Amino acid sequence: MNEMGPAPAQVNAYRSLPDSTAYLFLDKASFDVFYALGTREVGGVFTPDTWEKWLASEDLPFIVTADTVDEVASEAGINSEGLKATIESYNADAPAGIDSAFNRPIASSIGEGPYYIIKMNLRYAHSYGGLIANENLEVLDWSETPIPGLYGTGQMLCSIQGRDNIAKPSTGTSFAYTSGRRAVLNALETF
Numbered sequence: 078m079n080e081m082g083p084a085p086a087q088v089n090a091y092r093s094l095p096d097s098t099a100y101l102f103l104d105k106a107s108f109d110v111f112y113a114l115g116t117r118e119v120g121g122v123f124t125p126d127t128w129e130k131w132l133a134s135e136d137l138p139f140i141v142t143a144d145t146v147d148e149v150a151s152e153a154g155i156n157s158e159g160l161k162a163t164i165e166s167y168n169a170d171a172p173a174g175i176d177s178a179f180n181r182p183i184a185s186s187i188g189e190g191p192y193y194i195i196k197m198n199l200r201y202a203h204s205y206g207g208l209i210a211n212e213n214l215e216v217l218d219w220s221e222t223p224i225p226g227l228y229g230t231g232q233m234l235c236s237i238q239g240r241d242n243i244a245k246p247s248t249g250t251s252f253a254y255t256s257g258r259r260a261v262l263n264a265l266e267t268f
């Protein structure tokens with residue numbers, strides 16, 4: 078899939094896979110960036126200790142590492158010939174900067190190990206549907222008339238994310254806070 082593409086296309090790509098499961102493959106250079114971002118003090122999502130526990134664990138999250146492509150594929154239960162063919166094709170496309178399989182940009186070719194494979198599944202993060210409100214956060218009925226005294230905020234409103242939340246970080250929580258406050262102030266002014 079093209080990870081830079083619209084979220085709905087990514088969801089559909091996952092759904093087309095067995096068990097809706099994808100595998101993230103990282104060489105050492107990619108892993109170093111992933112790990113540095115993951116463990117950074119502000120905005121990091123795991124600590125070095127947590128990472129070591131995950132690596133040692135047989136349970137989720139599913140992460141395996143090995144020095145060679147064959148070994149890491151075997152650890153992950155993936156066909157290593159298929160993985161090597163994908164790497165070969167990706168690296169052949171690298172000089173042109175576009176992955177011909179998925180029309181996505183390539184920053185650099187896949188290089189040296191150790192290699193990592195992380196299993197990835199879909200998660201719910203945002204609603205793309207819901208109630209419709211006007212600029213005062215009053216919920217509208219089917220005829221687009223405000224329903225007196227009914228306000229909508231945050232995730233229950235469909236409009237804030239549009240059809241695709243990609244490249245709009247923090248719009249979920251920040252809209253929840255601001256719309257909640259604004260709706261209460263509007264209600265106090267009205268009633």
Ligand SMILES: Cc1cc2nc3c(=O)[nH]c(=O)nc-3n(C[C@H](O)[C@H](O)[C@H](O)COP(=O)(O)OP(=O)(O)OC[C@H]3O[C@@H](n4cnc5c(N)ncnc54)[C@H](O)[C@@H]3O)c2cc1C
Nearest residue numbers: 200201202203230231232233246247248249250251253254
């Ligand atoms: C895995 C994940 C990752 C996310 N990452 C990000 C991110 O990086 N950045 C970002 O901006 N947003 C992110 N979001 C989205 C963000 O968390 C939501 O948009 C935001 O929390 C919505 O806030 P809310 O107050 O509208 O709804 P919620 O946080 O869902 O609050 C609704 C509350 O109502 C309660 N409730 C439900 N029914 C009843 C009932 N009948 N009676 C009483 N209480 C009830 C629920 O228990 C809940 O506490 C993420 C969401 C998920 C799930």
